[in-house]
Amino acid sequence: MSLDYDRFDPAACGFPRPRVPVLAPLTPAQLGAPRPAPATPRRHYARGRYALQAAYTLAGVGRGGALLAPAYHCRTMLDGALALGAEVVPYPLTPELHPDLDGLRRAAAACRTRPAAVLATHYFGLPRDIAALAAWCRDEGLALVEDCSHALVEADPGAPGRAPLGATGRWAVSSPYKFFPCPDGGWLWANGGAPLPAPPRAAGLADEARGLRQAWAQWRRPPVAPDAAALEAAFAALAPGEPGRDWLEHDGGTSADYRGADAGRAGLRVSRWIERRSTLAPLVQARRRHYAQWVDALAGLPGLRPLLPALPAHVAPYMVPVLVDEPAALFPPLKRLGLPIWRWDDMAVSGCEVSRRYRQGLFHLPCHQALDAAAMAWMTGAVRRAARRAPP
Numbered sequence: 001m002s003l004d005y006d007r008f009d010p011a012a013c014g015f016p017r018p019r020v021p022v023l024a025p026l027t028p029a030q031l032g033a034p035r036p037a038p039a040t041p042r043r044h045y046a047r048g049r050y051a052l053q054a055a056y057t058l059a060g061v062g063r064g065g066a067l068l069a070p071a072y073h074c075r076t077m078l079d080g081a082l083a084l085g086a087e088v089v090p091y092p093l094t095p096e097l098h099p100d101l102d103g104l105r106r107a108a109a110a111c112r113t114r115p116a117a118v119l120a121t122h123y124f125g126l127p128r129d130i131a132a133l134a135a136w137c138r139d140e141g142l143a144l145v146e147d148c149s150h151a152l153v154e155a156d157p158g159a160p161g162r163a164p165l166g167a168t169g170r171w172a173v174s175s176p177y178k179f180f181p182c183p184d185g186g187w188l189w190a191n192g193g194a195p196l197p198a199p200p201r202a203a204g205l206a207d208e209a210r211g212l213r214q215a216w217a218q219w220r221r222p223p224v225a226p227d228a229a230a231l232e233a234a235f236a237a238l239a240p241g242e243p244g245r246d247w248l249e250h251d252g253g254t255s256a257d258y259r260g261a262d263a264g265r266a267g268l269r270v271s272r273w274i275e276r277r278s279t280l281a282p283l284v285q286a287r288r289r290h291y292a293q294w295v296d297a298l299a300g301l302p303g304l305r306p307l308l309p310a311l312p313a314h315v316a317p318y319m320v321p322v323l324v325d326e327p328a329a330l331f332p333p334l335k336r337l338g339l340p341i342w343r344w345d346d347m348a349v350s351g352c353e354v355s356r357r358y359r360q361g362l363f364h365l366p367c368h369q370a371l372d373a374a375a376m377a378w379m380t381g382a383v384r385r386a387a388r389r390a391p392p
Contacts, residue, residue: 003078005347006345010244018338022366026274028219045188052173053080064114069088070091070097071348072347092352097308126317144168146165149174150178151318170191183214203265230378288315290366293367304325307322323362328360333386342363
């Protein structure tokens, strides 16, 4: 089945490549002695989207079983269900990105086919409250798939009244390459005695060689952050341009990031090697420190605020979500400066007001462990200056 999508087309904008990496590149300082393997059996896929597809298959999602998915989403979160021919029905969220249970019940009632599973996401690595959702799924006989693609589950022991990340859903998925400097990877595991699929097929020699080349290139030539002079030069050269085109795509299927040939492929061996040897404590500390720096740097700026300013203990953030009042005035100049920002502006149409607002207005800013003081100063300085000069 297919969905309608609201899409932002940046083709006319001429945005340059980011001057700072969006994800952490591989550097010698991030590696150490290998960590113990997880005690829970897992399956390692090329990406989290394919691990999700495996979980959907186990849950009965397909032509006879619908998926209830959060209305605020990256399109790849839905790709696996669409590839299985399933009906996908978005359910609404609260402004803090918790599931709206009343809206979820309405979405379930609107399904044309029998609902089989619910996807719940811990956005930006910050735990969302899914206990009531899990109880509702048990009562309704639906499988809960816990999306930890933004979460570092290895660092989270849980908290009073909250289970550890990835321990609530019948199946759970993570994306290690978003935290560790590895070329790919997506983990799938099960809870409560739920089954796992057969191990995915091994990657071919060409894929393994590509991953090794990528890792070696980062190791030999680590990125260099721009300095204050580069920021001044970029602002001096900044000129208005096309803001991009927003349009509606009817009957859109899987995204351009989905490759059916990779759906059953295992992640690269070099990715697992790097992941096992990535030091955990410095990674968590650096990400938490950078997150706090962003929150402090944005305090008092007009028209934008961190969506989730408080970090729970032990949690390692993936990105810093920043809500912007006038995204059309701020997004193009920041992208033209080379700031490494993301947003989910290619999203299935739904009736969720929060998702419609966040599609263009919620910016994702990097806080990974490889950012140094110069990179953080350059990025925070760019956002502060752009926010103060942006027209209303």
